[in-house]
Amino acid sequence: MIKGRRTGWIAAFLGLCCLVGGLGGAPPSAAAQGPVRIAVLVPEGPGDPFWARTLDFMNAAAADLGVALEQHFADGDREAMRALAERILTRETPPDYLVFPASERVGPYVLDVAERHGVYALLINAGLSDDQRDLTGGPRVNYTRWLGQITPDDLLGGYLLGRNMFRYAHGRGITAPTGKIQLIGLTHSAADESALDRIAGLELSADEFYLADIEYLGLAHGSKARAQQVIQRGYESYPGTTLYWSTDDMQALGMIEALSTRTRRVPGVDAIVGGFYWSPWALQAVLDNQIGFLMGGHFMIGGAAVVMLYDHANGVDFAPIGKEQRFGFGMLHAGNIKQVAPLVWRRDWSWVDFRSFSRALNPERGDYAFSASGFLQARKK
Template sequence: MGVVQAASEKDRAGAVGASVVFLNPGYSNEPFWVGYSDFMQAAADSLGMRLRVIYGERDRERLLDNARRVLAEPEQPDYLIFVNEMYTGPELLRLFAGSPVRLFSLHSTLTPEQQGLTGGTRERYRHWIGSLIPNDREAGYLMGKALIAKLDGRPAQMLAFSGVRNTPSAALREEGLHRALAEHPEVKLQQLVYGEWARQRAYQQALLLLPRYADTQLVWAANDEMAFGAMRAAQELGREPGKDLHFSALNNSQEVLQARASGQLAALVGGHFTLGGWAMVLLHDYHGGQDFAQRGGKDRVDPVFSLLDAEQAAVLSKRLQVPGYGLDFRKFSALYQPGMTNYGFSVEPLLE
């Protein structure tokens, strides 16, 4: 109790009231990005921070306009969190180059090619203080391996639905899939298409692809929306998901968690919706004088993606409906846990 109390006094002197703007690239009614922001808000409430979320509605110009409006406001936030969606990162760094606002890249950071021009965090753009991204490559690999395991080494054909072409998270998940396929030459990838993360587009694509490749037994999808679109097409074509056609998916919607719990999905990877909350912990500590760079580095790739079995999916489904997710975020903060040497963020606290 004494440790927490002492930390609270230090926190009140430094980190309470840190203000954060999150330039959310998604739609304001998109389940994934809304849930992502909700987890950030739970962290902000727990840590005494102020958070404002501004949605970009998946429109590059709108996202940049949102950033310009923040920059024009008379009272600037302490921190701006951005996602390198649609490769907007370098433009955002340039916009805020002369501002006192500190920037933090989340979910997807600048690509190596982009950083070749801009420099990395705390280099040319000194106010770009760090990044936190998920293990996307590992997520694609875990889904691929779990899906292939359903056939116990038998030869098989696969279709794959990736996200938006040339976006970092989609490309990394594809790399993971190809690594899994390289380990299983008995599985042939017939075609990979870009479903743009959208249920309707994947549905339309699957209506064409499943008859073309009638012997397909495995369908790898880089998110849940595309998995459900392809699943709907399969059902309309007389296939039975979970029986003669096995699907993978990624995300944490109630719909996808229930599909995994019921066995309709053969493989599910989830957990990256927690990233925003963990970023709030890092900024909270930084604001209070505890630089996260000293506890795992300024640029983090955390294993927030986990392969979820049916039981874990059911546990997580219930946990996501608990107010504040049932978490005290101070337990993950170096300000409250001064002996911490690394943060070790993951989805595990929500599976307990």
């Protein structure tokens, strides 16, 4: 059953589908005397592919806006993340802002430390779980220094991925013998909020398309090998399945291998694979016509966070347009992969005009409407 809070996002964002107050609101006085100082608390190590790209994008935004950015790595250790937060926030000269994801359930702890030491906090990528939100009351309620958050619009992403796969298969007659469009899906988690939202979006797209059937949703824990096993079993039960949908990239690659070696289906011909994350290996699979649709670009959320905090420090709070911002995924496919892949591989984002997104620098600008496609189109003149 899809929860109401998830389905409510679709109505608000459906019009954008074509596009690939309180004590907490006052800016820090130090920001007016020098560069805005932002510390980023990274849950993984420096070699993590997703966070490496996130920091690349944040650094480019910081350079464009004259922000001082520092980064700290927890190397996948929950206790290290808590200790890092304590060290950053209690030092003699703390940053103006702390940016971090609420992964490993550390969110309330870090927000509590930030509140006690008067440092503003912004969550990115991963927000609080439902039970944690019940305790915190949301941004600027129990924690006035928690300014807000910006997270991927996973519900809309799952919906768009499913909708495009169903429409593509229907348009090319890639269907089961019955004429139905059968889909097998894989998720990396049965409890993670982002995974649940992506699945809810998929279910919405299937409900919308009258020929669509989700035959099976399996759990592969983000494992390529596990994905191969689940897909083989799923195909044996539903051999008419032509669509293979995944919540991440490694599972999608496992789907490709299982289809290529253990079934009679050929990815890109009579089997359509879709997934999330613009990892180098997933980008290559799109170039090789093995993944048909790939959602991603949410590493750019880091750049959006820099813009939001730059504006806040310069007296333009984002609370009036939404303390909780959603970031729109970009979709890669055969029609645009050759243009986008080189940009992601090169990892040089100095050409992006981050200043054009700032509401402090562009008073006429309304909502941010942050998205991967928006950043990719924002070239400096």
